[in-house]
Amino acid sequence: MPNYTFTVNGKTVTVDAPADLPMLWALRDKLGVRGPKYGCGINVCKACTSHLDGEAFNPCVTPVSECSGKEVTTIEGLADGDDLHPVQEAWLEQDVAQCGYCQPGQIMAAVALLKKTKNPTDAEIDAIENVCRCGTYFRIREAIKSAAAKL
Structure with missing residues (x-):
């Protein structure tokens, strides 16, 4: 399987995954980032909404390959330490x-x-x-x- 490198909440990470693996599963299963929730898997409920290069996106329908080299921010990366957004x-x-x-x-x-x-x-x-x-x-x-x- 290929490797994909991107930034999650300010940290550079690399995952070994099939190109079509939804980013939600790369976050949750491979990286342990649990904030984005699985709701529908078809971009309807938007429980997984996160940011990709500063724009809202839904990782349940975005392949990990499309996130390579980009910045992903989840709810875990929103606060500044103990200071909430x-x-x-x-x-x-x-x-x-x-x-x-x-x-x-x-x-x-x-x-x-x-x-x-x-x-x-x-x-x-x-x-x-x-x-x-x-x-x-x-x-x-x-x-x-x-x-x-x-x-």
Whole structure:
């Protein structure tokens, strides 16, 4: 099998994997990075949302070969040591999580939105396609607005 080298949360890593192995499985099974969650495997639920070179992407449908030489950031790489990212802080302040399963992907999608749009409208926030089975969408929207005010 070929080797693929890329950066995960600031650390250069190399994995031995088939070219078509979804990046989610390279992260979770080969590298032990558990933040991105498996939900559907077909780019619908977006529980695995992470960043590839600073842009939101879904590693469940992205082959590891497409990530070679690039920078992957997962929820584990968002905080700066013990200092949470403002979106993570807002999630806690707004008491967003219930079961919490989708929250890493939700947070990563929110961070990507706030990189593009400093003060998103409700419609822009609602356009985030990450699924939350607990239905905390109102609190997610409030957390994103709160984080936007801090950034």
